[in-house]
Amino acid sequence: MSPRPARRTQETGIKLSADEIAFVRSLVIYEDPDILALNKPSGLSSQGGRAQVHTLDELLWAFARPGKARPRLIHRLDRDTSGVILTAKTKPAAGFLGKAMMARKFAKTYRAIVTPGAPQPPQGVIEAPLRRDEIGREAYMRVCPPDHADAEAARTRYRTLGEASGAALLELDPETGRMHQLRVHLASIGRPIAGDPRYGGALVVAGHPVPRLMLHAAALIFPHPGGGLKRLEAPVPADMAQLLAALKLG
Structure with missing residues (x-):
């Protein structure tokens, strides 16, 4: 069954196409109730891209449940760097991982x-x-x-x-x-x-x-x-x- 496009929300104004949803889901390398990890390709900005394309942060809305926020990026990679990037699926997980990152436990x-x-x-x-x-x-x-x-x-x-x-x-x-x-x-x-x-x-x-x-x-x-x-x-x-x-x- 083809993935359905995400709905445009009043909070974000972001609308993802079926192709974009399928693409970001294809990047997943690990998922559990707390975290979601992806293999980011080169050329995809983690956040704040200037081009008229969605960043990884925006593509994460493909994983949001109705009425819930998207997974949160824990760290970033340069646009042209590929590889593993970690997100938190819940606010407590994001807080825990953010503190671990600040304490240099990564x-x-x-x-x-x-x-x-x-x-x-x-x-x-x-x-x-x-x-x-x-x-x-x-x-x-x-x-x-x-x-x-x-x-x-x-x-x-x-x-x-x-x-x-x-x-x-x-x-x-x-x-x-x-x-x-x-x-x-x-x-x-x-x-x-x-x-x-x-x-x-x-x-x-x-x-x-x-x-x-x-x-x-x-x-x-x-x-x-x-x-x-x-x-x-x-x-x-x-x-x-x-x-x-x-x-x-x-």
């Missing part, structure tokens, strides 16, 4: 394709403060001295999983959650993420076009509102898997 693991090869050393920690820099309507993050007035502490662990001619596959564990942190930290050590021209990333690697930012949120570990720790994983999307295979990194 552990996030990413995969990234970088150029021109593996970092040296092949694993380590990048600990460089960041500051926000706005140019017109665009926001960037920059590495800055610790004593800069706008400096925010940022720390990223990395590990090389594989290396090929002109590229490497890294596992990344951010210990802080600054905007564009992984992208800027890797660029700061001369290993920008492929497909990230904003921070110096290559658009072609070993003769292979890079279709988008090669950064994927692969796993998330967090305290579950019902007790214990929960681990969620999102499979690498097809475009990234194809590039990994072409580079003999997959």
Whole structure:
């Protein structure tokens, strides 16, 4: 049976098509009474998109029950980053997870394709403060001295999983959650993420076009509102898997 379009509500004014409802439901990787997790594709804004298309936050109305609010996003991913993203289905769950996030009880693991090869050393920690820099309507993050007035502490662990001619596959564990942190930290050590021209990333690697930012949120570990720790994983999307295979990194 085809999914029915959501009704336009006075509170939101949002109306989802049957295709949009089917699309966002196809992204679900885990659901229970407290939480809903999705594998966000690259190109979909988590919130606040400028284009005349619905953001993930708006698409979550597809899961709202009559008279109830939609699931609430617990964290965000950059528009061009793919991977696991968590929502809370109830207000108590949202409060619990929000406090856990603030207490840094979430552990996030990413995969990234970088150029021109593996970092040296092949694993380590990048600990460089960041500051926000706005140019017109665009926001960037920059590495800055610790004593800069706008400096925010940022720390990223990395590990090389594989290396090929002109590229490497890294596992990344951010210990802080600054905007564009992984992208800027890797660029700061001369290993920008492929497909990230904003921070110096290559658009072609070993003769292979890079279709988008090669950064994927692969796993998330967090305290579950019902007790214990929960681990969620999102499979690498097809475009990234194809590039990994072409580079003999997959």
